[in-house]
Amino acid sequence: MQRKAYVPGVAALLAALLAGCTGSSGSGDTTDDANPGQAGTASAAAQPGKYRTLPEPCGALSHDTLDSLLPGITELTDEQQRETAYAGEATLTYDTDRKVGCRWKVESAEATDHLLVDFERVVSYDTSASDDSQAETLFATKLTAADLPEPVVSVSSDVSSAETGSAASPGASSSPTSGGSPSASATAPSSTPSSSASSSAELQPRVLTDLGDEAFLDDVLSGSGSTAQQRTVTVAFRTSNVIVTIEYEEQPASVGVVPDSAEMQDRARKLAARLANSLAG
Numbered sequence: 001m002q003r004k005a006y007v008p009g010v011a012a013l014l015a016a017l018l019a020g021c022t023g024s025s026g027s028g029d030t031t032d033d034a035n036p037g038q039a040g041t042a043s044a045a046a047q048p049g050k051y052r053t054l055p056e057p058c059g060a061l062s063h064d065t066l067d068s069l070l071p072g073i074t075e076l077t078d079e080q081q082r083e084t085a086y087a088g089e090a091t092l093t094y095d096t097d098r099k100v101g102c103r104w105k106v107e108s109a110e111a112t113d114h115l116l117v118d119f120e121r122v123v124s125y126d127t128s129a130s131d132d133s134q135a136e137t138l139f140a141t142k143l144t145a146a147d148l149p150e151p152v153v154s155v156s157s158d159v160s161s162a163e164t165g166s167a168a169s170p171g172a173s174s175s176p177t178s179g180g181s182p183s184a185s186a187t188a189p190s191s192t193p194s195s196s197a198s199s200s201a202e203l204q205p206r207v208l209t210d211l212g213d214e215a216f217l218d219d220v221l222s223g224s225g226s227t228a229q230q231r232t233v234t235v236a237f238r239t240s241n242v243i244v245t246i247e248y249e250e251q252p253a254s255v256g257v258v259p260d261s262a263e264m265q266d267r268a269r270k271l272a273a274r275l276a277n278s279l280a281g
Contacts, residue, residue, distance in 0.1 A: 046124060049131030049241025051279070054119045057102035058088040060275065061117065069115055069248065069267050072108030097121065111259070114249040117275070122241045131241035139214060139238040142245075146218045146234070148205045203261050208269075212237035212244075212276050217269070219261055228252055231259035235272045239279050246272055 063086055067074055076082040091101035101118035122135035208215040215237035223229035230251040237244055248268045250259040 046130040051242045070106040070113045072106035111252045116247040118245040120243045135241040212239040233264045233268045235268045
């Protein structure tokens, strides 16, 4: 009680000042609260992805599809073995809502074929990033890890340009160009190799623009001439917050036989298109 009575004039002045500061602070709080844009941005949750579940992978492929990818299935005479081959084997997973897959392996007289189909549903735990953007980031990591080569310019277009240029120059038909390239008459027989080079460029590992939101294809041939060479074609694509990966491998039974790149890529891309359509539906 004695502290209350001490210099009452000063105490009253301090009380008035404090009251004024409190009122000013209150008006400042009102100003902050009147800025809903900033608060709304901080509290708004990112949009969830389109997909909340995943398909059952071992049942996602029809028998006809498996017949085309794994020709050895049709060679199996035992009905039980054939059904087991069609059924495939589910990959290990700890959450079927987030990641599922299935493997098939079939041997034939000509080769052993392996097929893996993997589905991954991406969920963002960051409220500032949507499921789709998180999936896009993850897919970019997969693309970087694939280490695709730089696109190859078609040789046939270069030859056409050289031929056009030589036709426009009166002396070009009888002498090489400044770069040492042969004349139009000399390059004519090379049309077949140019076509082959163009075909090779079309089959190189590359980004695909006609599959899902984004996609790529990888094609790797391992082994050497002294051992059976194995080709692995990988097609991966993203649609919304789901990433699908297909790995298709073939190893011939005979040394010196090389799995056909064009055929394997065609089969893998057709499968990817079917899966993309089933997800879209």
